[in-house]
Amino acid sequence: MEAEKRKTERFVVRNGAFVAFGNSLPKVGMLKDISKGGLSFEYLYDEKPVGNESRVDIWMTSKEFFLREAPCSKVYEITPASDYDDNQFSSTIMNRCGLKFRPISADQSAKLSSFINTYATQPAP
Structure with a gap:
């Protein structure tokens, strides 16, 4: 996604932040x-x-933060190149x-702001 399409600045977060997106079998990742x-x-x-629309949970492994079921929509999904399996490294x-x-x-927005203020380390490239 091109940076100029974003309306708000993105920030890199420190390690230990996880996401679960989806309904019945959510995708869980970093x-x-x-x-x-x-x-x-x-x-x-x-x-x-x-899926395209769902809710997302965000949490820290340290159990210091948990944001539950924030409504969201998928903007993009990047899958590996088809020749990725041939990469021995x-x-x-x-x-x-x-x-x-x-x-x-309003509560989710306040928690999101708190998360960014507490766990963001630098602007995203």
């Missing part, structure tokens, strides 16, 4: 960057793509997914 408008995360490769294949928050509650 949070890569976040803003008040959305986030991106990486999860272990799976041929089945994630890579043992873990990851998908990357970008989400846009849909209208969230």
Whole structure:
């Protein structure tokens, strides 16, 4: 996604932040960057793509933070190249997914702001 399309600045977060996106069988992965408008995360490769609209949970492994069921929509999903299996130097294949928050509650917005202020380390490239 091109940076100029984003309405809010994204930030890299410190290690230990995770995301679960989806309904019945959510994709769980590492949070890569976040803003008040959305986030991106990486999860272990799976041929089945994630759905387009759902809710997302965000948490820290240290149990210091948990945001539950923020409404969101998938903006993009990047899957590995078809020749990735031929790469002998890579043992873990990851998908990357970008989400846009849909209208969230005032409480969720306050928690999201707190998360960014507490766990963001630098602006995302």
